[in-house]
Amino acid sequence: MFRDVTFGQYYPTRSFMHSMDARVKILLNILYLVGIFFITSFAVYGFLTVLLVVMIACSRVPLKSILRSLRGILFLLLLTVILNIFLNTSGKLLWQWWIFSIYDQGLYSAAKLFLRLVYLVMGASLLTLTTTPVDLTHAIESLLKPLKLIRVPVHELALIMSLTLSFIPSLMEETDRIIRAQKARGANFDTGGLIKRAKAFVPILIPLLVSSFRRAEELANAMSSRCYGGPVKRTSMRVMRIGWRDVVATLVMLIFWGGVITLYAMSGTLSPMVPWLYF
Amino acid sequence: MENIISLDNVSYYYKVYDESGKRTFHAGVKNVTLDIQKGSFVALVGHNGCGKSTLAKLLNGLLIPQQGKGKVLVNGLDTADDKNLFEVRKTVGMVFQNPDNQMVASIVEEDVAFGPENLGIPQKEIVERVTKSLQKVGMLEYAKRTPTRLSGGQKQRIAIAGALAIQPQVLVLDESTAMLDPMGRKEVLNVAHQLNKEGMTVVLITHFMEEVLDADVVVVMNNGEIVAKGTPMQIFDNADVVDKVGLRLPRTVELAARLHAQGFDVDRHCTDARLLGEKICQLLQKN
Numbered sequence: 001m002f003r004d005v006t007f008g009q010y011y012p013t014r015s016f017m018h019s020m021d022a023r024v025k026i027l028l029n030i031l032y033l034v035g036i037f038f039i040t041s042f043a044v045y046g047f048l049t050v051l052l053v054v055m056i057a058c059s060r061v062p063l064k065s066i067l068r069s070l071r072g073i074l075f076l077l078l079l080t081v082i083l084n085i086f087l088n089t090s091g092k093l094l095w096q097w098w099i100f101s102i103y104d105q106g107l108y109s110a111a112k113l114f115l116r117l118v119y120l121v122m123g124a125s126l127l128t129l130t131t132t133p134v135d136l137t138h139a140i141e142s143l144l145k146p147l148k149l150i151r152v153p154v155h156e157l158a159l160i161m162s163l164t165l166s167f168i169p170s171l172m173e174e175t176d177r178i179i180r181a182q183k184a185r186g187a188n189f190d191t192g193g194l195i196k197r198a199k200a201f202v203p204i205l206i207p208l209l210v211s212s213f214r215r216a217e218e219l220a221n222a223m224s225s226r227c228y229g230g231p232v233k234r235t236s237m238r239v240m241r242i243g244w245r246d247v248v249a250t251l252v253m254l255i256f257w258g259g260v261i262t263l264y265a266m267s268g269t270l271s272p273m274v275p276w277l278y279f
Numbered sequence: 280m281e282n283i284i285s286l287d288n289v290s291y292y293y294k295v296y297d298e299s300g301k302r303t304f305h306a307g308v309k310n311v312t313l314d315i316q317k318g319s320f321v322a323l324v325g326h327n328g329c330g331k332s333t334l335a336k337l338l339n340g341l342l343i344p345q346q347g348k349g350k351v352l353v354n355g356l357d358t359a360d361d362k363n364l365f366e367v368r369k370t371v372g373m374v375f376q377n378p379d380n381q382m383v384a385s386i387v388e389e390d391v392a393f394g395p396e397n398l399g400i401p402q403k404e405i406v407e408r409v410t411k412s413l414q415k416v417g418m419l420e421y422a423k424r425t426p427t428r429l430s431g432g433q434k435q436r437i438a439i440a441g442a443l444a445i446q447p448q449v450l451v452l453d454e455s456t457a458m459l460d461p462m463g464r465k466e467v468l469n470v471a472h473q474l475n476k477e478g479m480t481v482v483l484i485t486h487f488m489e490e491v492l493d494a495d496v497v498v499v500m501n502n503g504e505i506v507a508k509g510t511p512m513q514i515f516d517n518a519d520v521v522d523k524v525g526l527r528l529p530r531t532v533e534l535a536a537r538l539h540a541q542g543f544d545v546d547r548h549c550t551d552a553r554l555l556g557e558k559i560c561q562l563l564q565k566n
Contacts (some may be wrong), residue, residue: 134385139507166385169427201447215380221341222381222438225373226445230365232399237392237409 009069009125010173015060016245017130022139024246028253029127035257036120041278042108045115051256052119056115058249061129069125069155070118077117080176084110137162138238155234178207283449283480284338284371290334290351290503291342307333307342309503311349315449316483320475322491322511323484325500326525331484335453335501337382338482339371340364354448358375369398372442376454378426378434386438388413388422394445405444412440416470436470449480456485464490488521489529492550499524512548531555 017025039045056066070077088106090116127194128136141158148154176217179189182203223229263270263277282351289311292304308330314322322492325331336342337351340358353370356363366558372394375381384390388409395405413419416436417533426434442450452471456464468483468490475481491497496512499507501524507514507525515532527533531552539547549555 134389162384166382170379215377218375218377219383221336222373222375223383224341225339225368225375226383226394226441227365227368227397228393230368230397230399231396232365234396235399235402235405236396237389237402237405238335 009065009128011061011065011129013060015130017055017059017126017249019243020130020249021240021242021246022131022135023143023240024141024242024250025127025131026136026139028249029124030066031253032123033120035122035260036116038257038261039116040112040267042112043277043279044263045112046259047256047260048115052122053095055123055126059126061126065129066122066125069121069129073117073121077114080117080243081110081114084113104227111208128135133165133228134162137165138236138240161267167215170215171208174260175208176205177202280444281317283317283354284313285352286334286337287350287352288312289337289344289351290363291344291348293333301394301534305415306330306503308337311503311505313498313505313508315480317448318475318478318480319495320472320481320483320493321496321498322494323482323498323500324488324491326486326527328337329500329524330503332453333481333503335373335451335484338449339373339452340367341373348367358516359380361379371449371451372445373451373453374435374438374442374448374455376457378438378458379442380433381438382426382434383441385425387418387424387426389425390437391440391444391552397443408444408446409440413437415443415474416440423531431459433468435463435467436498439467439470439474443474447479449482449494450474450532451482453484454486456487456490486526488526488532492529499526501525511550513547 012061036048039048056063085102085106086100088109089101089103091103091105093101093103094107131139137158140161141154144152144154144157156253183189187200187203189197192200267278288307289308291308293307295303295305296301310317310453311334323331323334333342335359336357337344337355340351340353340363343359350448351358353363356367356370358364358367382390383393391409391412392405395408400408409422410419411483414423414437418433418436418440421429421433421437426437438449438455439452450471452467459467464487471481471483472493472532483494485491491511491514494511496504497507497509497511499514507517507520508518515528515536518528518533518536521528528536529550531550532548535545535549535555538545538559544564545555545558549558
């Protein structure tokens, strides 16, 4: 039942973006996510399209995999577009029927919101598509290190994250096994109303919970046996190095988003001079 | 020979609560005195619930004998002393039964690196240790892979590599072969014997009598107590004891012993199935 579930959406290949430092990727991703809210005109969305095309080319992830990440926000996307079209009542009236009316500003803002959401998700998905969950955990641990000063157990949190990741396959397998075992005993998961079906899952959840506790105990023993929690400061095998790719990517992103924010901040003086940039 | 681990009259009691919530004590291990010599291969056998896993956990301080119930010394260090715990675990590496439940990371080399990372070893040396440990168990080519797709035997060898990376002097295999298929069991045993040849003290805990054939010392446990101790042959000769604790002799040994008892000219300590087969064929031809 759960055999084929792969965790995360990492797309394994070699590329410019795959070889970048995960920490840099996270930071640039945040810059991208914040920056996109400073874009207000179609012209700049045009530039962003160019940037996104370059980014996708650098990741060598097929467009199909990237677009797949849009499925999750499809409903949200439709809803915002429709609401924007019909609820925005500024500008020229284009069309009217009963209580529905469409204005040109409504169309523009709907289109911009559409682009914003789509580009937001596409850009963000590139991070998880090109970074393994393990690398992400390491990067998050490294980026959150300063929080140790205020006694946040950063390492422990990162360890919990990575343990969770590594136990997902075994728990999936276990669930699969329990389901089959219960089916062999005549359990029925596929008929009846919602409540009946939900109740049918109790005989799966309880054995799963019990075995998780047993696993946790064994894991704790194995970790203690390997000197976890000793008096010395932990070191790490993995070295994270900033390479030329990270420098190049950071420069490109800084220039682009620097430009975007400058345009946004200087809209008062610039918009009469180059109106097309602010359409 | 020098003793690396010595248990002096050790008992360990588990708390057991019955349905009314009344607390009783159940002896996991009772009055065990045992010395493990440096460089030896010790096999600890017994059927389920005989206390052998409790004994294993006493060896590296995962369990500590209750006050006044004996002492476990590892390299002369008392496991009951908190100060020694880290040193004890550095000396005694342990591998458990279920390979899936002792993997800490989702990439092989990172899992092996977990021990040395805890010891605060510098990064370069960790890489060296990981490479060397994986090489010893023959899993180096899998360093960058995820363990989920590997076989049980391979996972267990990775777990052994994880223990080796700490550079222990003793390797305890706590029923590490119990969940494996015959192939996997063989892989793990071969690694254990190879390590023993290189000077590692190995404590193998199992309920398969076939696995104790090549051990230096066999310790038979029942109800938390040691009921017999000796070389594999001494134990096999003592078939009554083996029978009484619910174990079976290796099939080859059993057959050889029975034939010998019936007056046939068979070496009653024969452990090689092929040799025994040839001998039986000869006897059949003669008659």
